[in-house]
Amino acid sequence: MSRLDSMLRRLGAQRDGLNWAADAISDLLGDVLDLGLGNGRTYDHLREILPDRRIRVIDRALNCHPSCIPPEADFLQGEAEPMLTQLAREGAQFALAHYDLGFGVKDQDVAEAARLSPYLAAVMAPGGMVVSGQPLVGMTQLQGPDTIAPDRYLFYRA
Template sequence: MSRLDSMLRRLTAQRDGLSWAAQQIADTPGDVLDMGLGNGRTYDHLREILPDRRIWVMDRVLQCHPSCIPPAEDFLQGEAEPMLSELVKRGARIALAHYDFGSGIKADDVKESARLSPMIAAAMQPGALIISGQPLVGFQQIAGPETIAPDRYLFYRA
């Protein structure tokens, strides 16, 4: 598979997975967390499919498209560990999280996602959903939409 085809497959899985998750949490109270703002595409999609939810966003730097800048009070800038601690300190209870941190080096990304998993868990309310491109630990892995290959995107319940 070409890198372009792989990217298209990943983006389609991400969009479809988030849309599926938004339906799954329709009756679950809580906020949304987007870990890894990047260009802002995922954040923009979350705003569209979950317009009545507070969406927390975190990233090392704010370098997204100007139309995707989150409100200052919802953006946590810095390294993941202190930002996750800050989220918990602010009393956020997350119903849906999207994990999109990564360097593109699989071994490093898997190691980081495992290290951050307990901190992510501290912010999640029981039964919350986590959608991730990387494996997480300490969560119950569940099946996502049938249209998404099991190895392409991962779905977890807190």
């Protein structure tokens, strides 16, 4: 499979997974967390499918498209661990989180996701959902929508 085909498959899975998870949390209270703003495509999609929810964002740097800049109060710039720790101290409870942090090196990305999993779990509302491009630990893995190949995107219930 070409890298282009792989990217298209990943983006389709991400969109389908976020839509599926948004429907699944419709009766839960809590905000939304986007871990890894990147260029802002996912954040923009979350704004569209969950217009009544506050969306908090964590990333090392603000490098997104100008139309996708979160409100200043909702953007936490820095490393994920201290930002998640701060959110936990504030009592934040997220009904949905999207985990898309990484360095682009699979082994490092998997290790980082495992290390950050307890911090993410600490800010999830009971029954909240996590949509992730990396395997997480300490949460119940779910089977996502049928449109997504197994292990392409991962789904968890807190």
